[in-house]
Amino acid sequence: xxxxxxxxxxxxxxxxxxxxxxxxxxxxxxxxxxxxxxxxxxxxxxxxxxxxxxxxxxxxxxxxxxxxxxxxxxxxxxxxxxxxxxxxxxxxxxxxxxxxxxxxxxxxxxxxxxxxxxxxxxxxxxxxxxxxxxxxxxxxxxxxxxxxxxxxxxxxxxxxxxxxxxxxxxxxxxxxxxxxxxxxxxxxxxxxxxxxxxxxxxxxxxxxxxxx
Numbered sequence: 001x002x003x004x005x006x007x008x009x010x011x012x013x014x015x016x017x018x019x020x021x022x023x024x025x026x027x028x029x030x031x032x033x034x035x036x037x038x039x040x041x042x043x044x045x046x047x048x049x050x051x052x053x054x055x056x057x058x059x060x061x062x063x064x065x066x067x068x069x070x071x072x073x074x075x076x077x078x079x080x081x082x083x084x085x086x087x088x089x090x091x092x093x094x095x096x097x098x099x100x101x102x103x104x105x106x107x108x109x110x111x112x113x114x115x116x117x118x119x120x121x122x123x124x125x126x127x128x129x130x131x132x133x134x135x136x137x138x139x140x141x142x143x144x145x146x147x148x149x150x151x152x153x154x155x156x157x158x159x160x161x162x163x164x165x166x167x168x169x170x171x172x173x174x175x176x177x178x179x180x181x182x183x184x185x186x187x188x189x190x191x192x193x194x195x196x197x198x199x200x201x202x203x204x205x206x207x208x209x210x211x212x
Contacts, residue, residue, distance in 0.1 A: 021195060021198045023065075023194060024064070024191045024194040026060040027060070027061065027063070030057050030058070030061040033054065033184075034181075035188070037051075038181045041172060041177045042178070045172050054102045055098060058094060061091060061187065064190070065091060068143070068190060075148055076142050083138035087136060087138065090135035091132060093131055093132060094128050097129070129166055136157060136158065136162050137161075140156075143158075149193050157186055
């Protein structure tokens, strides 16, 4: 009887470890797809070669976000659940806007873009950036509060990514390129931390209790 009760535990643990590692690998790829184009654009400006990876980067950030949320487990509490939901929706909206900007609008002339971005398009893009910024601030705060992941990238997620949501739409500059590199480093740092803890417990409440 006891063996039948405890037997699922290794399977659940291995599934969680796989989820964390898969999320970490996606996060590392997402960070590279943000940081490397930003570094190149500091010297070349925006090009087709840098626009494509930037357009795809947010898609790989989605598994990382979910894995980070699962890693915090119940330590995040109700606030963590709400923060994850808002950030997930915001990342989806912002990712769609980034995809369109880097793979569609990039190839249009300025006059065509002015004619195209009419009606509700501009408010929708601003709204997407706002939801993404609020979601990043909330989820970053949840990571800081949970104390499961490193504090420096958690603070960076809460402060730098909301700024990135709006400043990334500004014309090409060294500041814009540096911001892309910084965001990429933050994402990769969190992904690396997730990978290192992938073999641990999915619910670290007992371990972290001393910090609360």
